[in-house]
Amino acid sequence: MMTTNTGRSLEDILEFAETLYHDAALSSVRDWKKTHPGRIAVGSMPVWAPRELIHAAGGLPVSVMGGGDDVEIIKGDAYFQSYICHIPRSTIEMGLNGSLDVLDGMIFPSICDVIRNLSGMWKLLFPEKPAWYLDMPQSFDEIGRSFFRGELLRIGKEMGELAGHEITAEALKESIAVFDRNRALLERLQEHRLNRPWMFPISEVWSVIKAGGFIPIEEHNDLIEEYIAAAEASGRPPIDNARVILVGSFCERPPLNLLRTLERSGCYVVDDDLSLGFRLIRGSVGAEGDPYQALADAFVERSREAAFLYREGEKGKELVARARAAHAEGVLFCAPSFCDPALLDQPMLVEAVEKAGLPWTAFKYAENTGQFQVIREQAGTFADSIKLWSVA
Amino acid sequence: MNTTAKKDRSMEIQKAMLARHYKRLAEADKTGDKCAYTFVPGNLTELMHVFDLLPVLPEINALQSAMRKKSAAYISTAEKGGHSEDVCTYVKCDLGMSRSGNLGPTGDPLPKPSILLLSYTGCFTFMKWFEILQREYDCPIVMLHVPYQADGRPTPEMRQYIVKQLEKKVIPALEEASGKPFDIDKLSDLLRLSARAEEDFVQVLDSAKHRPSPIDAYFGGVYYISPIFTAFRGTESAIEYYEALREEVEERVRQGQGPITPEGELIEEKYRVVVEGPPNWTHFRDLWKMFYDEGAVVVASTYTKVGGLYDQGFRHDPSHPLESLADYCLGCYTNLNLPSRVDLISKYVKDFDADGFLINSVKSCNSFSAGQLLILKEVEKRTGRAGGFFESDLVDPRYFSAANIKNRLESYFQMIEQKRSAAQPAAGDAS
Numbered sequence: 081m082m083t084t085n086t087g088r089s090l091e092d093i094l095e096f097a098e099t100l101y102h103d104a105a106l107s108s109v110r111d112w113k114k115t116h117p118g119r120i121a122v123g124s125m126p127v128w129a130p131r132e133l134i135h136a137a138g139g140l141p142v143s144v145m146g147g148g149d150d151v152e153i154i155k156g157d158a159y160f161q162s163y164i165c166h167i168p169r170s171t172i173e174m175g176l177n178g179s180l181d182v183l184d185g186m187i188f189p190s191i192c193d194v195i196r197n198l199s200g201m202w203k204l205l206f207p208e209k210p211a212w213y214l215d216m217p218q219s220f221d222e223i224g225r226s227f228f229r230g231e232l233l234r235i236g237k238e239m240g241e242l243a244g245h246e247i248t249a250e251a252l253k254e255s256i257a258v259f260d261r262n263r264a265l266l267e268r269l270q271e272h273r274l275n276r277p278w279m280f281p282i283s284e285v286w287s288v289i290k291a292g293g294f295i296p297i298e299e300h301n302d303l304i305e306e307y308i309a310a311a312e313a314s315g316r317p318p319i320d321n322a323r324v325i326l327v328g329s330f331c332e333r334p335p336l337n338l339l340r341t342l343e344r345s346g347c348y349v350v351d352d353d354l355s356l357g358f359r360l361i362r363g364s365v366g367a368e369g370d371p372y373q374a375l376a377d378a379f380v381e382r383s384r385e386a387a388f389l390y391r392e393g394e395k396g397k398e399l400v401a402r403a404r405a406a407h408a409e410g411v412l413f414c415a416p417s418f419c420d421p422a423l424l425d426q427p428m429l430v431e432a433v434e435k436a437g438l439p440w441t442a443f444k445y446a447e448n449t450g451q452f453q454v455i456r457e458q459a460g461t462f463a464d465s466i467k468l469w470s471v472a
Numbered sequence: 473m474n475t476t477a478k479k480d481r482s483m484e485i486q487k488a489m490l491a492r493h494y495k496r497l498a499e500a501d502k503t504g505d506k507c508a509y510t511f512v513p514g515n516l517t518e519l520m521h522v523f524d525l526l527p528v529l530p531e532i533n534a535l536q537s538a539m540r541k542k543s544a545a546y547i548s549t550a551e552k553g554g555h556s557e558d559v560c561t562y563v564k565c566d567l568g569m570s571r572s573g574n575l576g577p578t579g580d581p582l583p584k585p586s587i588l589l590l591s592y593t594g595c596f597t598f599m600k601w602f603e604i605l606q607r608e609y610d611c612p613i614v615m616l617h618v619p620y621q622a623d624g625r626p627t628p629e630m631r632q633y634i635v636k637q638l639e640k641k642v643i644p645a646l647e648e649a650s651g652k653p654f655d656i657d658k659l660s661d662l663l664r665l666s667a668r669a670e671e672d673f674v675q676v677l678d679s680a681k682h683r684p685s686p687i688d689a690y691f692g693g694v695y696y697i698s699p700i701f702t703a704f705r706g707t708e709s710a711i712e713y714y715e716a717l718r719e720e721v722e723e724r725v726r727q728g729q730g731p732i733t734p735e736g737e738l739i740e741e742k743y744r745v746v747v748e749g750p751p752n753w754t755h756f757r758d759l760w761k762m763f764y765d766e767g768a769v770v771v772a773s774t775y776t777k778v779g780g781l782y783d784q785g786f787r788h789d790p791s792h793p794l795e796s797l798a799d800y801c802l803g804c805y806t807n808l809n810l811p812s813r814v815d816l817i818s819k820y821v822k823d824f825d826a827d828g829f830l831i832n833s834v835k836s837c838n839s840f841s842a843g844q845l846l847i848l849k850e851v852e853k854r855t856g857r858a859g860g861f862f863e864s865d866l867v868d869p870r871y872f873s874a875a876n877i878k879n880r881l882e883s884y885f886q887m888i889e890q891k892r893s894a895a896q897p898a899a900g901d902a903s
Binding site for chain 1: 553554555556558559560563590592595596597599600601603604606607613615617619620622623629633636637640641809810811812813814833835837838839841842843844845846850863
């Protein structure tokens with residue numbers, strides 16, 4: 081068994097990450113609050129939130145990514161019609177069954193109509209807890225920068241009030257630096273994955289990244305480093321899988337077993353948007369000058385292509401560039417049922433990858449999908465066809 | 473079913489307005505008129521008129537296609553082109569229409585847009601919709617991002633953000649597309665005309681507080697909102713239309729008459745209800761008849777507020793033209809948060825003395841639909857009046873189940889009847 085310099089083996093690391101992955105009751109957050117009395121834990125819905133603000137308030141940023149296949153929906157379905165996606169119903173379920181009562185507040189980013197309306201539902205159902213709606217600018221210029229700085233400042237001020245002390249510029253700069261390190265480590269992990277995908281399977285990589293939503297960022301930084309070292313040392317041999325990119329899973333995520341199914345069907349997922357929220361900003365935010373402005377500038381200038389952001393004339397360009405950079409042989413469009421942003425984007429992205437000569441296939445899922453045989457057959461056929469006939 | 477609908481003067485005026493508008497659109501290629509495609513919520517009609525741009529509203533194209541029974545084929549065209557069955561059918565219907573000759577309601581082709589004016593108010597799908605259309609038409613596009621009233625009120629920062637976008641992005645883009653300069657005095661003049669029409673429009677909506685209500689504020693309301701929500705705000709013809717409509721409605725109040733429906737005048741107003749959610753367009757008249765058959769009148773609706781909450785006091789203000797446009801965009805119903813929507817529906821139930829409220833939950837519109845089941849519970853709790861819920865779609869006929877909806881409505885009105893009986897002393901009760 082290979083171990084890292086902290087003594088944890090790859091198996092230990094993955095067991096730790098997977099335990100967090102399935103910890104719908106947020107035990108790790110409860111433990112943190114016990115050992116950090118008087119400090120706040122604030123949840124954020126997908127896709128992206130300025131977690132630096134929570135950290136700078138001395139709090140624990142927590143990613144609320146739905147209940148996956150770990151939460152039985154008892155009450156949540158009574159709040160949503162059958163044609164609404166699954167993540168809001170599991171989130172409401174977790175709110176009503178007490179799983180999220182450890183959170184002192186929630187952030188709802190402006191990614192779609194469902195998450196937007198969920199912010200209002202939260203205000204009605206849990207009026208004692210702050211529910212911030214984060215209006216991300218769709219104007220990617222000076223006007224947007226100015227507006228977004230104001231949005232961040234507003235939330236930062238209220239976050240400070242919740243924490244019982246003002247967020248100072250120095251504290252925010254320090255938090256940005258810690259998160260910049262996290263962004264750099266995630267990029268390093270991505271490079272390793274591109275170079276040796278057989279050592280960095282998507283199911284592991286996503287577990288390790290997602291763990292960052294439930295533990296302090298400093299610990300997450302250590303975890304990523306440990307994982308990279310342990311996975312590199314694993315000595316796993318390459319097999320003849322097809323290199324593919326996974327697109328459309330940036331909010332409601334597929335079950336871990338669906339990702340394993342893709343691997344077993346012959347795909348190396350070398351890039352994905354599962355972790356888009358963690359990697360939305362390219363490079364560092366930087367801690368020079370006004371930290372609120374730095375965050376706003378980074379978002380406006382350096383956020384990646386995303387279905388919920390409007391950038392004229394750029395649809396699909398970044399996806400094709402990512403595919404080229406990853407030496408991807410195909411694209412898997414893998415979106416949740418009833419996800420308007422992903423599904424409305426899909427035909428435009430398909431057009432772009434077809435123009436680029438990349439093979440693709442598409443299927444849908446819900447976060448609690450339990451049957452994978454059809455997907456396995458589809459992904460397997462896709463991988464086989466790439467191996468047999470593709471010239472991409 | 474009575475097939476000869478009675479036409480009032482206001483109806484004739486509206487018909488003539490629409491005919492003139494679509495004639496201009498049909499002849500635009502010959503006359504050189506330019507047009508801008510845009511959306512109903514947060515529409516900047518007066519601003520487009522400043523540049524002599526003819527408004528074309530894709531939602532209206534879609535709903536008219538549905539009323540003319542053409543939407544199924546258009547949706548099918550879009551789905552064959554790779555669009556998911558899960559997503560908004562307005563988008564697919566409009567896309568299918570554009571790929572099938574882009575024929576407007578008069579049967580003439582609509583002109584291609586000189587510009588897409590993406591007023592992004594209260595609906596994320598708008599953004600995707602125009603991204604798709606931009607690829608179809610390969611034309612300029614400009615986006616106005618309207619922040620969401622997440623905390624139940626607009627802020628000065630939101631207003632400033634919109635005004636800056638208007639000044640720096642939208643107006644220059646419209647100047648470029650139209651080849652005409654911006655004239656703020658002209659905009660003010662148009663907004664002054666808008667405010668006059670808005671005043672009469674509000675009086676029409678408020679008339680439903682009378683018993684019997686002289687109007688149906690949902691099915692009938694769709695016709696009343698048409699000029700003010702589409703191409704005619706800021707025009708003399710809109711003023712003429714709303715003056716005529718108001719006079720007719722006031723006369724109906726004096727005569728103690730109920731609303732005019734396609735089945736004829738509703739003689740006995742048995743139930744007064746508020747309706748939340750857009751109408752179904754594929755079976756619009758069938759659904760209206762179900763209400764008519766029960767003697768139900770819709771006295772207030774939220775759908776008739778997607779293009780502005782005039783009844784809550786908003787008026788376009790010629791003295792602050794750009795700020796007024798910003799306030800207008802911020803205040804559209806679809807840009808209100810859920811608690812504000814609950815407040816408004818509850819207010820309608822009380823102000824219009826409704827027996828209850830109904831939610832038509834449409835599959836296509838998450839902006840409306842996500843959270844409606846909580847709205848149902850909250851409004852029931854606050855008002856003590858009965859709430860009902862049924863599902864349909866905007867323009868996809870596959871999602872209209874007449875038998876299910878009829879059953880729901882019959883059960884709902886029986887429930888109201890039962891509540892009334894329970895509230896009255898039993899026969900022979902000495903008290």
